Amino acid sequence: MRRELITAIPPxxxxxxxxxxxxxxxIEIGEAEPFHGMPRYRLTIEGTEEEIERFMETLRLARAGG
Incomplete structure (x- = not known):
């Protein structure tokens, strides 16, 4: 499975x-178009659905202060 995400989180x-x-x-990290001068990155995440969800949950918690 593959999932793509655009984020401002540094590599x-x-x-x-x-x-x-x-x-x-x-995870492959590439540059995406800046948003109001803020750099953004395109993430391509490959793995099983369960492993991708595991990573995404940790990402959500890390960015939400959890």
Whole structure:
């Protein structure tokens, strides 16, 4: 399964979140069009549906202050 996401989270932080999640997914990071001058990144996440959801849940909690 593949999922794409555009985010302002810096690549180093994405790596830390991936490590913390323990999810077995492959993430490719590329640049996306800036939004009002703020850099954005295009994430391509590949893995099983369960592993992608595991990573996404950790990402949501990390950005929500959880």
């Amino acid at each position: 180093a932080e994405i790596g830390a979140i991936l490590e913390k999640s323990g999810a077995e997914v492959k």
